[in-house]
Amino acid sequence: xxxxxQSPATLSLSPGxxxxxxxxxxxxxxxxxxxxxxxxxxxxxxLIYDASNRATGIPARFSGSGSGTDFTLTISSLEPEDVAVYxxxxxxxxxxxxxxxxxxxxx
Amino acid sequence: EVQLLESGGGLVxxxxxxxxxxxxxxxxxxxxxxxxVRQAPGKGPEWVSSFxxxxxxxxxxxxxxxxxxxxxxxxxxxxxxxxxSLRAEDxxxxxxxxxxxxxxxxxxxxxxxxxxxxxxxxxx
Numbered sequence: 001x002x003x004x005x006q007s008p009a010t011l012s013l014s015p016g017x018x019x020x021x022x023x024x025x026x027x028x029x030x031x032x033x034x035x036x037x038x039x040x041x042x043x044x045x046x047l048i049y050d051a052s053n054r055a056t057g058i059p060a061r062f063s064g065s066g067s068g069t070d071f072t073l074t075i076s077s078l079e080p081e082d083v084a085v086y087x088x089x090x091x092x093x094x095x096x097x098x099x100x101x102x103x104x105x106x107x
Numbered sequence: 108e109v110q111l112l113e114s115g116g117g118l119v120x121x122x123x124x125x126x127x128x129x130x131x132x133x134x135x136x137x138x139x140x141x142x143x144v145r146q147a148p149g150k151g152p153e154w155v156s157s158f159x160x161x162x163x164x165x166x167x168x169x170x171x172x173x174x175x176x177x178x179x180x181x182x183x184x185x186x187x188x189x190x191x192s193l194r195a196e197d198x199x200x201x202x203x204x205x206x207x208x209x210x211x212x213x214x215x216x217x218x219x220x221x222x223x224x225x226x227x228x229x230x231x
Contacts, residue, residue, distance in 0.1 A: 034217050036152075043202055043221035044152060055207070055219060087151055091216035095168055098151045 002026050004088050004099035012105040019075035021102045023088035028068045032092035035064055035073045038101075039084045047086075048073065080106055109133040109220040111203045116225030123193050123229070129186040129203030129222055136184040137162070140206035140214035143177065143188045144221075145199035155201070156188065159212040166214065171197075193229045200224040 003026040013019060023033065031051040036044035046055040048064035051071060061076040075082055083106050088099045115127040127143070142157040156177040157166040165177050176189040186203055204218035 036218075043224055044218070045221070046207070046217065046219045049207065049217050049219075089152075089217075096154045096216040098153065100151050 001095065002029060002090055002093050002097060004090060004097060006086075006088060006099040006102045008102060009100075010103045010105065012107050013078055014107045015078055015080055017078050019073075019078050019082075019104065021073040021086050021104070023066075023071040023073070023099055025069045025071075025090060027093070029090040029092035031067050032090055033064075033066070033071050034089045034091070035062075036087045036089060036098075037082075037084045038087065044087060078104075078106070082106075109205060111205065111220060111222035113201065113203050113222045113225040116201060116227045118228045118230065119193055120231050121194060121229055124189070124191045125193065125227060127188040127190065127201055127203075127225060127227075131184045131186065131203075131205070134205070135209075136179075137181045138210050140208075140211045141179065141186045142204045142206070142214065142216070142218060143186075143201055144204050144218060145197075145201045145227075146224075147196075147199040150199075152202075153199070154216065157206075157214045157216065158186065159214055160206060160208070160210040161212050163212045190227070193227075195229050198227060198229050200226050 007022045035048040038044040052064045085101045110132045140160040143155040174192045202224045203222040205220040207219035
């Protein structure tokens with residue numbers, strides 16, 4: 001079973017700053033990786049699929065990159081509404097699985 | 108607009124059963140793979156089970172195989188999860204989620220729309 005390790009566990013930045021969240025897989029997932037955003041009390045929301053493709057309706061400030069074992073979710077300019085927990089998820093190898101999340105806070 | 112509305116959660120004793128429902132609207136339900144994903148308190152999501160687009164197959168996590176059964180009623184645009192032999196570790200919010208690709212078989216195991224969730228608590 002593939003283990004996804006996200007770092008950092010918590011990140012606190014100011015509005016307008018660039019954000020980079022990391023997801024590392026225990027073995028290659030090729031580009032079969034997605035990113036989700038979960039705000040308090042809400043369901044997760046798909047942001048990125050296949051490592052770098054933005055889902056429908058997702059703002060352009062969100063981008064994804066990487067392949068194999070190392071992936072990054074970048075927010076080009078942090079907005080207050082981006083406060084959330086971010087999860088990566090792989091579908092390359094059975095069973096599909098999620099990382100433990102990175103909590104993004106606003107300073 | 109895609110809408111998914113779960114129901115059926117509640118408090119159940121270990122060894123008991125529950126049946127979750129998810130009513131879908133805003134898309135052609137019969138043509139999309141659908142899944143159940145759960146999230147225990149303070150934890151990340153965990154995929155539970157999926158039903159292929161077109162109804163060709165079902166898939167289960169090892170942790171629920173033999174205890175949970177996924178099914179659907181196309182006439183009612185409803186997805187079900189029958190949960191038997193429940194354990195304390197099954198306690199979680201259960202989400203119904205839609206596959207992003209029309210007719211995906213097997214499912215992509217990505218989830219582009221989610222319901223609001225229904226809480227299942229297994230405790231004596």
